[in-house]
Amino acid sequence: MKKLVTLEINGKLQELAVEPSESLLQILRKQWNLIGTKRGCDSGGCGCCTVHLDGKAVYSCMVFASSLDKHKVTTIEGLSSGNELDPLQTAFIEEDAVQCGYCTCGMIMTAKEFLAKEDRPDEEQIRHAIAGNLCRCTGYQKIVKAIKVAANR
Amino acid sequence: MSLTSVKEYFTPGGKQEVLELLEKYGDSALIVAGGSFVHGLDARDLLFGIEALIDIRNLALNEVSSDSAGLSLGATVTFSELQQLNEIQSSAAFGALRDALKCPPVQIRNVATIGGNIAAACPYFDLPTAVMSLGGVVQAQGPAGSREIGLQEFFAGLFQNTLETNEFVSGIFIPALPARSSSAFIKLETNANDLAIVNVAVQLTLDESGSCQEARLVVGGGVAETPVRAIASENLLRGRKMTDELFKQAGAAVQSDLEPISDHRASAAYRSATAKVLTERALRRAVARLDQAQASI
Numbered sequence: 001m002k003k004l005v006t007l008e009i010n011g012k013l014q015e016l017a018v019e020p021s022e023s024l025l026q027i028l029r030k031q032w033n034l035i036g037t038k039r040g041c042d043s044g045g046c047g048c049c050t051v052h053l054d055g056k057a058v059y060s061c062m063v064f065a066s067s068l069d070k071h072k073v074t075t076i077e078g079l080s081s082g083n084e085l086d087p088l089q090t091a092f093i094e095e096d097a098v099q100c101g102y103c104t105c106g107m108i109m110t111a112k113e114f115l116a117k118e119d120r121p122d123e124e125q126i127r128h129a130i131a132g133n134l135c136r137c138t139g140y141q142k143i144v145k146a147i148k149v150a151a152n153r
Numbered sequence: 154m155s156l157t158s159v160k161e162y163f164t165p166g167g168k169q170e171v172l173e174l175l176e177k178y179g180d181s182a183l184i185v186a187g188g189s190f191v192h193g194l195d196a197r198d199l200l201f202g203i204e205a206l207i208d209i210r211n212l213a214l215n216e217v218s219s220d221s222a223g224l225s226l227g228a229t230v231t232f233s234e235l236q237q238l239n240e241i242q243s244s245a246a247f248g249a250l251r252d253a254l255k256c257p258p259v260q261i262r263n264v265a266t267i268g269g270n271i272a273a274a275c276p277y278f279d280l281p282t283a284v285m286s287l288g289g290v291v292q293a294q295g296p297a298g299s300r301e302i303g304l305q306e307f308f309a310g311l312f313q314n315t316l317e318t319n320e321f322v323s324g325i326f327i328p329a330l331p332a333r334s335s336s337a338f339i340k341l342e343t344n345a346n347d348l349a350i351v352n353v354a355v356q357l358t359l360d361e362s363g364s365c366q367e368a369r370l371v372v373g374g375g376v377a378e379t380p381v382r383a384i385a386s387e388n389l390l391r392g393r394k395m396t397d398e399l400f401k402q403a404g405a406a407v408q409s410d411l412e413p414i415s416d417h418r419a420s421a422a423y424r425s426a427t428a429k430v431l432t433e434r435a436l437r438r439a440v441a442r443l444d445q446a447q448a449s450i
C-alpha cells in the first residue's frame with residue numbers, strides 16, 4: 001500500500017505517496033526530476049547517489065522513501081543559490097576534478113558534509129572522507145585537490 | 154531496491170506496536186533500522202516472502218546511557234552517533250569499538266545502527282567481533298518482557314540469530330571493564346568499501362605488575378559463520394607478561410582455534426595466516442594504548 005509522507009526537499013515542503021519499497025533515489029529522479037543525483041550500483045557501493053538527509057551524507061539508494069516523513073533532504077540541486085555556485089562546485093570546475101561527471105554530484109555532497117565538520121583537513125583525512133565514493137575517471141588526485149582548495153576558501 | 158513482495162511499510166511509534174506487528178506478520182515481517190543491509194539480504198535471496206517492513210527508528214531507541222556498570226546503547230544508535238561519545242572517543246577499554254566504528258564509509262556510518270549490525274549476524278561485519286571481545290550483551294524485547302543474550306549465544310550461524318520471531322533487539326549493553334583494561338580491533342579488507350576478509354579484536358586487563366589478568370580474543374570476518382573466541386590464545390595470555398614473543402605465540406595459537414572458510418574474498422589458508430598476523434598486531438595495539446593511557450594519568 002502506498003504511504004503518504006511529507007518531507008522537505010531542497011527547502012521546499014513536499015507531500016507525496018510512495019510505494020513501500022521505493023528508495024529515496026527513485027523518487028528524486030522519477031517524481032522530481034532531480035537527476036543530478038545519479039544511480040550507479042543501486043546497492044550502496046559507489047556513492048554517486050549521495051545526498052544529505054537531515055544534514056548527513058547518505059546513499060539515497062539505501063533510504064526507504066517511506067521512512068522520510070518530517071525529514072529534510074538536500075540534493076546537489078539544493079547546494080547553489082540561483083546562479084551562485086557552492087565553493088565546492090567552483091573548486092571542482094577550476095581544478096578540473098570532473099571528467100565524465102558521473103561521480104561528481106555524489107562526491108561533492110560527501111565533501112560538503114565533511115567540510116562542515118573539518119575546516120582544515122589534510123590529504124589523508126580527505127581521502128578517508130571520500131572512501132565511500134568511487135570515481136572511475138580522474139584517479140582522485142584532482143578531486144582531493146579541489147576539496148582542499150574549497151576548504152581553504 | 155527490488156523487494157517485490159513487500160506490501161506495507163510501517164513506522165510504529167512504540168514497542169508494543171512493534172510487537173503486535175511481529176505477532177501479526179510472523180516470518181513475513183522484516184525489522185528495518187538503518188536499512189543499509191536490506192540490499193545485502195535481498196542480493197543473497199534472504200528476503201523471500203517478506204510482506205511487511207517495520208521501521209523501528211521512531212521508538213526512541215536511539216539513546217545512550219553510561220554508569221559504573223557499563224554502557225547501554227539503544228538499538229538504533231548509529232555508528233556516527235557512537236563515534237561522538239566521550240567514552241568511545243577516549244577510553245582505552247573501548248578502543249576496539251572505536252577502531253571498528255571507523256571502517257564503513259560515512260554514508261553507512263550515518264545510517265547503520267548498532268542493533269542492525271549485530272542482529273544481521275553477518276560474519277563479515279566488524280562490530281560483532283569488537284563487541285564480543287568487550288563482553289557485550291544483546292537486550293531482546295518480546296511480548297513477555299525483555300531478556301539478555303550473550304553474543305556467543307546470540308549468533309546462531311550465517312545470517313541467523315537466536316531471536317524468536319516475536320522478539321527484536323532493543324539495545325546492546327557493554328559492561329564496564331576493570332582498571333588497566335584496554336582493547337583493540339584490526340581488519341583486513343580488499344578496499345576501503347569492502348567487508349572483512351579477517352578481523353580480530355582483543356581485550357586485555359593487566360594487574361599491577363603488568364601480568365595479564367584477563368584476555369578475550371575474538372576472530373571474525375569470515376573465519377567461520379560467526380565470530381569465534383580464540384580460547385587457546387586467551388589461555389596462553391593469562392598470567393603472563395606482555396612481550397613480543399608472547400604475542401607471536403598467541404598469534405600462532407589462534408590458528409588452532411579456527412576453521413576458516415574459503416570464498417571469493419580469500420582462501421582458508423590465507424585467512425588463517427592473516428588471523429595470526431592481525432592477532433599479534435591487535436595485541437601490540439592494545440598494550441600500546443594502555444601504556445599511553447597510563448602515561449597520561
Ligand SMILES: Cc1cc2nc3c(=O)[nH]c(=O)nc-3n(C[C@H](O)[C@H](O)[C@H](O)COP(=O)(O)OP(=O)(O)OC[C@H]3O[C@@H](n4cnc5c(N)ncnc54)[C@H](O)[C@@H]3O)c2cc1C
Pocket residue numbers: 043044045183184185186187188189190191194209228256257258261264265266267268269270271272273277278279280320321322323346347348
Ligand atoms: C557499502 C557498505 C560498506 C559497509 N562497510 C562495513 C564495514 O566496513 N564494517 C561493518 O561492520 N559493516 C559494514 N557494512 C555493513 C553495515 O554496517 C550494516 O549494513 C549495518 O550495520 C546494518 O545496520 P542497519 O541499522 O542498517 O540494519 P538494517 O539494514 O536495517 O537491518 C539489518 C538486519 O538486521 C535486522 N535488524 C535490524 N535492527 C534490528 C533490531 N533492532 N532487532 C532485530 N532485528 C533487527 C533486520 O531485520 C535485517 O535483517 C557496510 C555496508 C555497506 C552497504
Ligand code: FES
Pocket residue numbers: 038039040041042043044045046047048049050059060061062
Ligand atoms: S547508487 Fe547508491 S551507492 Fe551506488
Ligand code: FES
Pocket residue numbers: 097098099100101102103104134135136137138
Ligand atoms: S569523473 Fe567519471 S566517474 Fe568520476
